[in-house]
Amino acid sequence: MGMNIAEKILAKAAGKPRVVPGEIAVVEVGTAVLTDMNFLPASWRQILKMHDPRKVVVVLDHLVPANEPLSAAAHTAARAFVKRFGIERFHDVGRDQGISHVVVADNAYALPGTVMVNPDSHTCGGGAFNCAARGVGLPETIFAVTTGKSWFRIGECIRYELQGKPRPGVSAKDVFLHIAGKWGAHVNQNVEYGGPGLANLSLNARRTLAIMGTELSAEFVIFEPDEAMLAYVRARNPAPFEPAAPDPDAVYKERRPLALDTIEPLVALPDTIVNNSVRVAEVAGQKIDQAFIGSCANGTLDDFAVAAKVVAGRRVAPGVRLIVTPGSQAIYRDALAAGYVAILAEAGAVVTSATCGACVGGHMGVLGPGEVCITASTRNFKGRMGDPSARIYMASPATVAASALAGRIASAAEFFAGDLA
Amino acid sequence: MISGKVWKFGDDINTDLMLPGAVMSKTEAEQARAVFAANRPGWIDQMKPGDVLVAGRNFGMGSNRPASRSLRNIGIGFLLAESINGLFFRNSVNFGFVAVECPGCFAAFEEGDTAELDLDRWKVVNPRTGATLAPPPVPDQLMSLMRGGGVYPMLERQGLIAPRA
Numbered sequence: 001m002g003m004n005i006a007e008k009i010l011a012k013a014a015g016k017p018r019v020v021p022g023e024i025a026v027v028e029v030g031t032a033v034l035t036d037m038n039f040l041p042a043s044w045r046q047i048l049k050m051h052d053p054r055k056v057v058v059v060l061d062h063l064v065p066a067n068e069p070l071s072a073a074a075h076t077a078a079r080a081f082v083k084r085f086g087i088e089r090f091h092d093v094g095r096d097q098g099i100s101h102v103v104v105a106d107n108a109y110a111l112p113g114t115v116m117v118n119p120d121s122h123t124c125g126g127g128a129f130n131c132a133a134r135g136v137g138l139p140e141t142i143f144a145v146t147t148g149k150s151w152f153r154i155g156e157c158i159r160y161e162l163q164g165k166p167r168p169g170v171s172a173k174d175v176f177l178h179i180a181g182k183w184g185a186h187v188n189q190n191v192e193y194g195g196p197g198l199a200n201l202s203l204n205a206r207r208t209l210a211i212m213g214t215e216l217s218a219e220f221v222i223f224e225p226d227e228a229m230l231a232y233v234r235a236r237n238p239a240p241f242e243p244a245a246p247d248p249d250a251v252y253k254e255r256r257p258l259a260l261d262t263i264e265p266l267v268a269l270p271d272t273i274v275n276n277s278v279r280v281a282e283v284a285g286q287k288i289d290q291a292f293i294g295s296c297a298n299g300t301l302d303d304f305a306v307a308a309k310v311v312a313g314r315r316v317a318p319g320v321r322l323i324v325t326p327g328s329q330a331i332y333r334d335a336l337a338a339g340y341v342a343i344l345a346e347a348g349a350v351v352t353s354a355t356c357g358a359c360v361g362g363h364m365g366v367l368g369p370g371e372v373c374i375t376a377s378t379r380n381f382k383g384r385m386g387d388p389s390a391r392i393y394m395a396s397p398a399t400v401a402a403s404a405l406a407g408r409i410a411s412a413a414e415f416f417a418g419d420l421a
Numbered sequence: 422m423i424s425g426k427v428w429k430f431g432d433d434i435n436t437d438l439m440l441p442g443a444v445m446s447k448t449e450a451e452q453a454r455a456v457f458a459a460n461r462p463g464w465i466d467q468m469k470p471g472d473v474l475v476a477g478r479n480f481g482m483g484s485n486r487p488a489s490r491s492l493r494n495i496g497i498g499f500l501l502a503e504s505i506n507g508l509f510f511r512n513s514v515n516f517g518f519v520a521v522e523c524p525g526c527f528a529a530f531e532e533g534d535t536a537e538l539d540l541d542r543w544k545v546v547n548p549r550t551g552a553t554l555a556p557p558p559v560p561d562q563l564m565s566l567m568r569g570g571g572v573y574p575m576l577e578r579q580g581l582i583a584p585r586a
Contacts, residue, residue: 024562037445040445040446042446042447042448042449042452045576045583045585046582047581047582047583048583049580068446070446071446074446120485121483121484121485135508136485136508137485137487137508137511137512137515138485139512139515139572140511140515140572142572142573142576143515143572143576146579146581146582147581151562153507185433185478185479185482187478187482187504187506187507188504188507214483215483217479217482217506217507361442361443379437379484381435382437383437383442383443383459384437384442388441388459
């Protein structure tokens with residue numbers, strides 16, 4: 001019996017010929033990532049010995065630039081930490097700033113066929129690069145940084161066989177909302193994406209889908225390697241790696257065909273994501289106070305391009321705030337060069353610097369009591385983006401941008417009507 | 422055997438509800454006061470140390486924030502859930518909070534019942550109804566961390582991290 005991608009990567013990292021669902025594999029960690037949140041005094045534990053500083057990446061992302069003295073103190077502690085241990089891959093406020101999962105993608109730190117850990121739950125975004133990347137919480141990451149190891153309980157795997165191509169105006173976010181609405185949570189399961197439709201998803205689209213795997217409560221979310229992804233990684237990271245393709249006789253709990261061309265734009269209703277998706281028409285007309293596009297899931301250049309296409313030459317509705325936050329300063333510069341930032345700003349959007357920001361209810365777009373927001377980010381949980389009485393709808397960047405123009409939840413279909421399928 | 426008075430929670434209880442973003446940078450004591458403030462205001466004053474949680478599917482979904490630590494800090498004796506989110510389970514192991522997947526638990530208990538958990542025999546009992554459940558055992562290497570205060574005391578003993586000042 002063969003192995004699926006997650007089993008192959010974990011078996012290799014465990015130094016074993018094979019692993020099977022149910023067993024616990026103790027693995028060598030290829031890369032461990034820490035963020036500013038981890039250095040808050042309430043959380044951080046002082047590390048005395050490090051396994052290998054070359055395997056550690058430190059990224060200031062949740063609260064950058066600092067929004068209060070405590071986060072500033074966390075940043076100071078992180079700077080002292082990287083200096084003490086000689087960590088070279090440090091992303092401070094400034095040119096290299098960004099959300100850890102986006103920085104990891106921009107710089108191809110998530111290497112195909114390897115294991116990556118980070119306290120943050122959205123770490124599985126590295127799976128777009130055929131990396132077994134997993135959010136493990138701070139204690140486990142400190143364990144990995146000090147010992148070089150971690151453990152994983154091998155889960156059963158659901159494989160999505162991608163077919164066809166998303167229709168114009170339909171994004172990876174809609175594909176995710178379709179999966180979350182149709183199949184619900186994937187607790188203790190791995191997710192594998194592959195099949196002929198993979199070629200029709202850009203790397204940015206794959207990143208959105210991989211990041212959102214967290215919201216399926218999946219363990220690992222891993223894409224099959226293809227030449228587009230491998231060329232991207234090779235161009236950005238000289239380190240050697242060996243991608244992992246599934247064996248032809250790999251075992252899956254279930255194989256689910258997913259016809260991308262049948263998926264339509266969806267919205268997740270407030271408070272929970274899984275089993276909560278409806279067609280845009282069912283909530284169209286719902287008045288909004290804020291629209292947000294950003295986070296590790298939707299702060300890519302593709303997302304900027306779509307938002308700019310929708311708002312170009314138009315104005316955000318009076319009384320509505322459209323906030324757009326890039327995933328990294330590198331993406332911000334690319335969006336500037338492409339003219340997207342100017343288009344968005346002219347339409348009345350506020351384009352911020354790169355940070356987790358409003359997605360985590362941290363700063364730059366926190367919601368007040370009773371407000372309604374439509375967001376293209378990672379979560380719509382009660383209280384997530386600010387006051388617990390605020391209501392958060394989740395949709396694609398196109399739907400969010402169209403809603404910002406209308407002042408109400410609205411379909412973006414008209415902006416893509418002329419596009420070729 | 423450990424036992425406690427049952428508080429029931431439903432499916433998909435996320436860690437934002439246990440540890441709201443607004444107190445993320447605050448002290449452990451301030452974080453503990455905010456547990457379930459959004460979905461069950463006032464609960465924190467009703468619960469008592471030693472009480473236990475019985476929940477539905479996918480308990481602890483969402484963020485990696487140390488919600489297990491808050492539940493431990495307010496004195497929750499243990500958690501039984503139909504299923505537990507993988508990241509929340511790992512944090513529970515690492516923060517020394519006893520969290521056990523126990524299919525059938527949601528229907529077996531009503532709020533206010535007493536739940537008994539025997540971690541040697543892997544048996545859960547409702548003494549009021551006599552219902553008995555057999556949760557799948559947590560592997561020994563994880564159980565010893567979960568019951569031994571978590572991963573930090575172990576790393577301290579190994580000289581890899583400093584004791585907390």
